[in-house]
C-alpha cells in the first residue's frame with residue numbers, strides 16, 4: 001500500500017515524492033491542488049487523497065540537478081528488477097552492482113551501476129559481466145542517468161499509475 005504522493009511544480013515538472021501527511025497539508029492549506037482525482041489514497045473511511053498534486057506557487061525543484069544517484073533511485077530506474085536474471089525484488093532483497101567492479105576502478109555512478117539480486121551479485125563477484133558470462137537480460141541495455149521525467153514515469157508505472165502522465169497531457 002503506497003501512501004506517498006507525487007508532487008509536480010507549477011510548470012508540471014516532477015519535484016518530489018512525499019509522505020501523505022505533508023501532501024494533505026499542502027492541499028488543505030491551499031498551496032497545492034489535486035491533479036488526478038481518479039488515483040487516490042484511501043486514508044480513512046471517506047477521506048481520499050490524490051496521488052499526484054501540483055504546487056500552486058513554488059517553482060523550486062528538488063531534482064533541479066538531475067535525479068540523485070542512490071540505491072533507492074537506482075532500483076526505481078531498473079524497475080525493481082535484477083538486470084542480470086530479470087527477477088523482481090524489493091529494497092531488502094536487491095543490491096547494487098558496479099558493472100566494472102570498484103576494485104578495478106569502476107565508479108559509483110548511474111553509468112556504472114545496475115540493480116542485481118543477491119545471488120547474481122554474488123555470482124558475478126569481482127568480474128565484469130563479460131568475464132562472468134552474465135550479460136544483461138535486456139541485451140541492448142546500457143546503464144544510464146535517467147532524466148527527471150523518465151524517472152517519474154518509471155516511478156508511476158511501478159505503482160500502477162502509468163495512466164497519469166497521459167491524463168495530465170505530459171507523457
Ligand SMILES: [Zn+2]
Nearest residue numbers: 082085117120
Ligand atoms: Zn539476478
